[in-house]
Amino acid sequence: MYLLSTFLCAYAGFAALCAITARNVPLAWTTPPSRRVVRGLRVAGYFLLALSWIPCYLQWDVPMGTAAWAMNLAASGFALVFPFAYAPKRSVQAGGVAALLAGLVLLVS
Amino acid sequence: MEKSLTQRMDWLHTWFGLVLGWLAFALFLTGTIAVFWLEIQHWAQPELHGAKMLSPEATVQYSVDYLQKVAPNSGRWAATLPDLDRHPLLVLNWLDENNAQQFVRLVPDGSGRKVTTVTNGGRFFVDFHWTFNREVADLSGRTFQWTYMLSGFVGMAFLICTITGLIVHKKIFRNFFTFRRQAKSMQTRWLDAHNVLGVLSWPFQFMIVLTGLAFYCYLYIPTGMQMAARSPSPPPVAVIGGGGPGMLWGRYASDAVGSVPRNIVEPGNPAPNVPIVDLFARARAQMGVLSSFTVNNPGRDNATVRFGGTRARPDAITFTSDSMTFDGATGRVISPAGNTTNAVQKITNVFGGLHFAFFGGTAMRVLYFLCGAAGTIMIASGLVMFTAKRRAKAKSVAARRFYDFVDRMNVASVSGAMFACASYLWALRLLPRDLSDPNGGFSGGVYASIRAVPLDQALRTDLELYTFWAAWGVAALHALVRAPQKAWAEQFAAVAALCIGLPALGYLVPNCDIGSMIAAGDWKMVAVDLGALSIGVMLACAAWKMSGKRAEVRASKAVAAPALQTAE
Numbered sequence: 001m002y003l004l005s006t007f008l009c010a011y012a013g014f015a016a017l018c019a020i021t022a023r024n025v026p027l028a029w030t031t032p033p034s035r036r037v038v039r040g041l042r043v044a045g046y047f048l049l050a051l052s053w054i055p056c057y058l059q060w061d062v063p064m065g066t067a068a069w070a071m072n073l074a075a076s077g078f079a080l081v082f083p084f085a086y087a088p089k090r091s092v093q094a095g096g097v098a099a100l101l102a103g104l105v106l107l108v109s
Numbered sequence: 110m111e112k113s114l115t116q117r118m119d120w121l122h123t124w125f126g127l128v129l130g131w132l133a134f135a136l137f138l139t140g141t142i143a144v145f146w147l148e149i150q151h152w153a154q155p156e157l158h159g160a161k162m163l164s165p166e167a168t169v170q171y172s173v174d175y176l177q178k179v180a181p182n183s184g185r186w187a188a189t190l191p192d193l194d195r196h197p198l199l200v201l202n203w204l205d206e207n208n209a210q211q212f213v214r215l216v217p218d219g220s221g222r223k224v225t226t227v228t229n230g231g232r233f234f235v236d237f238h239w240t241f242n243r244e245v246a247d248l249s250g251r252t253f254q255w256t257y258m259l260s261g262f263v264g265m266a267f268l269i270c271t272i273t274g275l276i277v278h279k280k281i282f283r284n285f286f287t288f289r290r291q292a293k294s295m296q297t298r299w300l301d302a303h304n305v306l307g308v309l310s311w312p313f314q315f316m317i318v319l320t321g322l323a324f325y326c327y328l329y330i331p332t333g334m335q336m337a338a339r340s341p342s343p344p345p346v347a348v349i350g351g352g353g354p355g356m357l358w359g360r361y362a363s364d365a366v367g368s369v370p371r372n373i374v375e376p377g378n379p380a381p382n383v384p385i386v387d388l389f390a391r392a393r394a395q396m397g398v399l400s401s402f403t404v405n406n407p408g409r410d411n412a413t414v415r416f417g418g419t420r421a422r423p424d425a426i427t428f429t430s431d432s433m434t435f436d437g438a439t440g441r442v443i444s445p446a447g448n449t450t451n452a453v454q455k456i457t458n459v460f461g462g463l464h465f466a467f468f469g470g471t472a473m474r475v476l477y478f479l480c481g482a483a484g485t486i487m488i489a490s491g492l493v494m495f496t497a498k499r500r501a502k503a504k505s506v507a508a509r510r511f512y513d514f515v516d517r518m519n520v521a522s523v524s525g526a527m528f529a530c531a532s533y534l535w536a537l538r539l540l541p542r543d544l545s546d547p548n549g550g551f552s553g554g555v556y557a558s559i560r561a562v563p564l565d566q567a568l569r570t571d572l573e574l575y576t577f578w579a580a581w582g583v584a585a586l587h588a589l590v591r592a593p594q595k596a597w598a599e600q601f602a603a604v605a606a607l608c609i610g611l612p613a614l615g616y617l618v619p620n621c622d623i624g625s626m627i628a629a630g631d632w633k634m635v636a637v638d639l640g641a642l643s644i645g646v647m648l649a650c651a652a653w654k655m656s657g658k659r660a661e662v663r664a665s666k667a668v669a670a671p672a673l674q675t676a677e
Contacts (some may be wrong), residue, residue: 003472018286070312071476074483078310083288090352099449 001109002084004061006052006069008102010076013048015095018080027088048099049073057104117279122273126491127515130268131522134488135382138526139234140317141481144466145637149196149231152637153537154198156226159217159629162197163318165190169218169389169402172201176407176674180205184376186404191217194423194470195633227545228537229557229573234530236557239325242574244558247578253331256375261322261329268318274307279671281308299494313480314487320464324457325422377411383440384667385414392416392433395446397424404437412437418446421467428458492519516593524600525584527648531607532580534641536573538614539622544569594655599653612638 008068019028021036054073057061084091110118142149151157163171168190176186180203191197194447199217204210214224229236243256275281285308289300290409307314325333385404392512393399393416400419406412434444448459462468466477496512496519503509546568559574567575615621617640626634 003476014286021283021286023283024286038591040503052418061474064473067463067474068469070316071310071480072311074310075476075479078305078479078483081286081288081305083308084286085288 002055005055005105008098009052012099016045118273118276135526137485143234146231153230233557242559258261303490310483320460323460377409380410426462469543520588521585529581533577598656605649611641
């Protein structure tokens with residue numbers, strides 16, 4: 001369950017960063033986001049990526065947890081990038097749901 | 110004009126990637142499968158399927174009772190204890206009245222059932238991954254052997270490619286989430302796939318290759334070991350599970366039948382011994398998971414009992430080599446736990462632990478598998494991109510011929526290796542159990558090594574390996590004679606069929622059908638079947654796409670739609 005929480009949290013972080021990447025803005029947004037939104041998503045993205053380390057730590061402790069976190073970042077990145085090519089808006093919006101679910105899963109773990 | 114750093118690195122990345130990528134793909138593929146080698150070993154031994162295993166303490170008691178029954182007067186008993194989570198096989202060793210080593214493989218369920226299927230199982234993937242199944246005569250690095258040198262060279266080339274890949278990839282952050290699946294140029298699509306797979310999993314790829322190279326660096330740069338060979342070597346310290354000092358490999362192979370050391374102390378007088386299961390509990394409290402025990406002069410007043418901690422622990426990244434020895438008659442600790450390991454060995458142990466992925470449980474191994482699969486697909490996409498990028502620009506006949514050759518080699522190496530692995534799994538399931546040599550085993554060196562013997566004398570283990578290599582040979586021939594586009598689709602379809610058919614195949618072999626195993630709760634066995642099935646489905650989709658049938662269906666739909674509208 002901790003691993004699922006990590007995965008969802010990292011997905012949410014990547015989705016926030018993906019949505020504000022210059023190349024992806026026209027794909028992910030109907031109207032371009034304001035600077036404030038971009039800054040907010042950037043901070044949220046990096047914060048969520050860092051936060052996704054915590055469930056790994058809770059499951060495995062620092063050395064093993066860090067190794068698992070690095071691999072999990074790759075897995076959640078793939079889970080975002082390839083679907084994004086097919087359904088960009090939905091993939092990014094799923095990031096919000098993933099962030100909520102990550103918290104819920106962490107609470108029940 | 111002098112070339113820029115990026116151009117020079119591009120050349121290195123391209124040509125190292127191409128020439129060694131053909132081999133690197135097979136090494137990555139088998140390495141990725143090898144993450145679950147113990148589960149595959151379990152899957153390949155039907156006797157173990159669905160059995161209700163004993164607890165660790167009950168297993169020790171069962172082992173002692175068994176040894177007491179078959180060898181009450183032996184000078185030495187030894188047991189390699191089962192890994193109850195991954196591959197529950199119990200191996201018991203003893204010295205008979207002539208001091209010859211005897212052993213038996215048992216199902217640790219207390220029934221006395223023997224495991225008679227002697228197989229390379231999942232170990233094959235581990236050994237192919239670094240020796241191409243050639244026997245390693247000397248693991249101490251004192252003699253040169255091309256097999257592991259070649260895999261080391263491929264590993265080094267891959268390491269160079271991971272670094273040069275970062276240098277030539279100019280817009281890492283800008284293109285971090287870029288996969289343009291509808292790009293007009295086929296080259297762009299392949300490039301995006303290659304970049305995404307490589308960049309996102311870069312830390313893993315770098316770590317896995319570096320640790321693989323560092324773990325066996327004394328083999329790849331053997332000067333130190335060769336210098337050491339000039340000095341008189343210390344007497345070998347053999348331990349159960351194989352291997353001597355500095356040799357890390359054999360000790361955690363749970364199917365290993367290790368050689369029992371012969372330096373036996375003269376037996377003392379008969380005397381009551383402390384129950385071994387009590388000593389086991391004491392040792393486990395100090396060392397955690399235990400993998401073996403050895404009893405010298407059991408039932409005598411000079412009995413000693415040595416417990417070995419497991420080499421690869423689920424709760425620590427690093428390999429360990431702890432042991433504890435008791436006086437069997439009094440229960441006094443002769444040698445406490447907490448051995449001293451030198452600094453070099455400690456670092457090597459961490460590299461080994463990171464590379465072999467025994468830590469962290471199934472969830473961690475799933476992550477290793479996913480990242481390994483990403484690396485494998487990244488290599489394949491790089492190989493395909495080589496010709497996708499150049500073929501259209503080829504002006505001379507020689508260039509076109511060369512790209513045609515590369516295309517065929519790509520098919521032979523990528524889908525050929527997958528076909529060979531899938532065929533090997535079929536061989537594990539279908540080859541008759543009675544072809545096994547019950548006395549066959551492994552005592553030092555590499556287990557899954559190929560031998561050249563006539564077919565009528567070949568054992569099950571030989572035939573398994575012949576199947577793998579023959580299947581790869583057939584796939585390579587097919588790739589050479591068939592147009593590459595068709596060969597890709599056909600071979601992917603064949604691999605998909607083999608993978609999808611694997612669970613069904615279990616119904617032809619006793620105690621291997623997935624339905625009963627689900628009912629019995631043997632999820633290790635079920636997971637291998639379901640894993641193969643899901644990979645097969647993905648490959649079938651890829652084959653469908655490659656065959657061009659999907660495009661034809663789309664085109665026919667596009668044509669059909671206006672006709673229907675007109676009729677309305």
